[in-house]
Amino acid sequence: MGKNKIIYSIRVPRILEATVALIAEKGIQNITLDQVAQRAELSKGGLVHYFPGKDKLIESAVADFFRKIFERGREIRDRIDNPLKQLLSYTWLYNKNDPDLLVGYRLFFDIMSIASRDRRYRQVLQDFVENWITLLKASISRGIAAGDFQVRDVEETARSVSAVYQGVASRWFLDPENHSDEWAVRTVESLVGFLVTNKL
């Protein structure tokens, strides 16, 4: 593919964006090739030319989007030096005004739902999570080296931190009426702080 590199580099991002936007709107299971083609402003034939099959299309769009979100998290973390503050730096995820996050949460819930039955999607999810775990482990290790953290098992603690973020995010996103932004941030700060400093 891609004899004409210029047109390719215009079309493909546009298709991926259209796909992700539609998924956010209707759900992975409910988008159609016609809809994607229409939003990406090309024909169904053209769409299929770039992504042969709906599965391939969705897979690419999801992977691309998650990669971007992760990059963002890493960049924000990298601007911080203190290990504990790094571990708490992901509260940008609790921002209702960020349209990318609205998309991201919906995508994430979709993926989880499908992953509960489909090994392939389970792998996508695991890979995504593993990236964050790696990031968290680095911060924890630095905190230990600096003498700030008391942690029995870095890996296990990183997974607990990550699980806390996810649990809080789920409630915060799906029931904002009963779970304020402040509750989310307070809970994460309290629990993550405990995980890295009060381990017996």
Place this chain on the structure above:
Amino acid sequence: MGKNKIIYSIRVPRILEATVALIAEKGIQNITLDQVAQRAELSKGGLVHYFPGKDKLIESAVADFFRKIFERGREIRDRIDNPLKQLLSYTWLYNKNDPDLLVGYRLFFDIMSIASRDRRYRQVLQDFVENWITLLKASISRGIAAGDFQVRDVEETARSVSAVYQGVASRWFLDPENHSDEWAVRTVESLVGFLVTNKL
């Protein structure tokens, strides 16, 4: 509906069971009326006679199933007297050998995914969660009264406890290879214990 009470009380549970089983297998979005009818051993016409429309059918099946799961949690909790042990009593949710839980998790992820776009489902989810919150608040209040817990805000703490359970469960269920039963139980015990005793 259901002038004939006897036949009704046989058909309806059978239909609900078939629906839930099929949802667990294929996902809410992917079941068909024909499949449900076949598994419940009646015709599609018969099925529609009892539940006029797919939405009604799914709604009833989900509500019925969640009610049963909640009843189970309450019964287990009621057999325990110590407030902290009550708060930790829900680790029966981390049991891979229970077929009802396999069904339950898949259902739950489906609901979350749809709820992220559909107000009706968000309400279903909120109602379900609110039941657990009520249960947790009761335990926390008893612990405070007994002088065992130090908690700033009962409601907020109950929601944090619940979020911890959910976050841990998500990881434990979707990536069992990297999140052992022991990790799940240890994490919950550690975090919940902290939430009710070390609040500043």
Place this chain on the structure above:
DNA sequence: TAAAATATAAACCGAATAGTCGGTTTATAA
């Protein structure tokens, strides 16, 4: 017991949709 209400099955309808394909246009290379 006859009429009415209910229960059930099977055939059917129409909309939606993933994927295919023949053919056209456009860009690059010879």
Place this chain on the structure above:
DNA sequence: TTATAAACCGACTATTCGGTTTATATTTTA
């Protein structure tokens, strides 16, 4: 200029599926 491959279009096909209709059987009721 010409040959070739990529890019693109949109009509067509086959299938799926929710819901309806029609017909028949069973149960309730008057």
